[in-house]
Amino acid sequence: MQKSTPSLSFRYLGYLLIWSLLILNSCKDDDTKLVPPTEENVYLKESTPITSLSKAQIIQKTGSLSGLVTAYVKNDIKVYKITYKTKNTDGTDITASGALIVPVTSNPVSMISVQHGTITDIGDAPSLFRDGSEGSSFGSLFGSMGYIIAYPDYIGYGASDNLPHPYEHRASLASASLDMLRAAKEYLRGQTEIKWDEKLYVAGYSEGGFATMSLQRKIEEEASSEFNLRASSCGAGAYDKTAFMKHIINDKTDGIAGYNSLYLWVLLTYDNIYKLNKPASYYFTEKYASKIAASGRNVSIAESFHLALNDSFKKALNDGTDKGFIDAIADNDVYNFKPKTPTQLYHGTKDPLVFFFNSENAYNAMQKLGATNVTFIKVTDGTHSSSILPFLLGTQAFFAETP
Structure with a gap:
C-alpha cells in the first residue's frame, strides 16, 4: 500500500496538468485553435x-x-x-x-x-x-x-x-x-x-x-x-456487342435512319478508339462511303444496315480474318x-x-x-x-x- 501512494499522487498531478492545459487552450482566441487537417480531394475539382x-x-x-x-x-x-x-x-x-x-x-x-x-x-x-x-x-x-x-x-x-x-x-x-x-x-x-x-x-x-x-x-x-x-x-x-454486330451485318433490320445512325456511330467510334484507321470505303459501299468520309455519323442510311456494308467487310467478320475489328467488338x-x-x-x-x-x-x-x-x-x-x-x-x- 505504501508503494502505491506516490504512484497515485503523480498520476493525479498528471491529470491536473493535462486538465489545466486543456482549460488554457480553450481560453485562447478561436483563430489559434488546432484544426484537424482536411482531406485533399483527388477527383473533385x-x-x-x-x-x-x-x-x-x-x-x-x-x-x-x-x-x-x-x-x-x-x-x-x-x-x-x-x-x-x-x-x-x-x-x-x-x-x-x-x-x-x-x-x-x-x-x-x-x-x-x-x-x-x-x-x-x-x-x-x-x-x-x-x-x-x-x-x-x-x-x-x-x-x-x-x-x-x-x-x-x-x-x-x-x-x-x-x-x-x-x-x-x-x-x-x-x-x-x-x-x-x-x-x-x-x-x-x-x-x-x-x-x-x-x-x-x-x-x-x-x-x-x-x-x-x-x-x-x-x-x-x-x-x-x-x-x-x-x-x-x-x-x-x-x-x-459480338452478337449485336453479327446480327446487323448479316440480317435485315428495320432500315430506320435514326437507328442506323446509332449503329454507324458505334462502328466509327470503335474504328477510332482502337486505331483501326480503316477508310469509310473499307466498311461501306460507294453509295455511302464518300458521304461518311465527309460527314461521319451524320449520314442518313434509310435501308437495312447490312445493305450499306461492303460484302468484303462482312466476309472478313464472318470468317474471322478482320481480327482487329472483331477484337474491338469483343472488348465491349x-x-x-x-x-x-x-x-x-x-x-x-x-x-x-x-x-x-x-x-x-x-x-x-x-x-x-x-x-x-x-x-x-x-x-x-x-x-x-x-x-x-x-x-x-x-x-x-x-x-x-x-x-
Missing part, C-alpha cells in the same frame, strides 16, 4: 449550384406522368454541377462533369448513380439540367424520392464537350461514371447539409443500361472496398460475368433498336456462371420507348425492396 426545386415544381416537370408520380415526390431538391478528374480513352487526364442532385431532408439517404441514355444534342447533358432532358426530369423525380442522384455526363458532354463522345465504349463509360462517384463522395464528405448512409445503387436505360452494367462490373472487380453497392437495374442495353462485351450484386434486367420483347437477345444472352450467361441474384423482366411486346416506364417503376420498387 469544383461544385457549382444549378438550381433548387420545390416538390410542386418537380411534379410539374413530369408532365403527363404527374398523376402517376405525385405519391412518390417527398422532398424538395438542390442541384449542383460538379467537375472532376478522369481519363480519356487514350489515358490522358481530362476534366469531366455531371449533375449531383440532393434531396432536402435531415434523414440519412442512399445514392443512385444514374447513367443516361443516348444523347444526340449536347444541350441534354445532365449537368446542364435543361427542361425536358432525362437528367432534369428523371433526376428530379428520383432525387425527390429521397435519393442522392449522381448523374455523369460521360466524356464528350458538359465540361468535356470539346471531345468526341466514345459512344458505347465499355471502359470509358465505366471509368467516367466511377470517377464521378468518387468526386460525389468527396463532395459529400465536405459538407453537412445531407447525410449519405453509404449505400449505393446503379441504374440506366439504353446506352445507360450498357454503361450501368459496365460500371457495376468495374465496381465489383476493382472498387468494392470504396462503395457499398446494393443493387443494379439495367434496362435495354446492348450488352452482347460486358455481360459475361457473375454479378455479386442483386441485379435486374429489363427489356422489351419487341425492341427494334437494341434487340431483345442482348438481355436474354446476358441473363443466360450469368445463370451459367452460377449467379442466383439476377432477375430478368421481359416487357411483353415492349419496344425500346414503351419499355421505359415499366423499367422506371420496376427500378424504384427494386431499390426500395433492397435495403
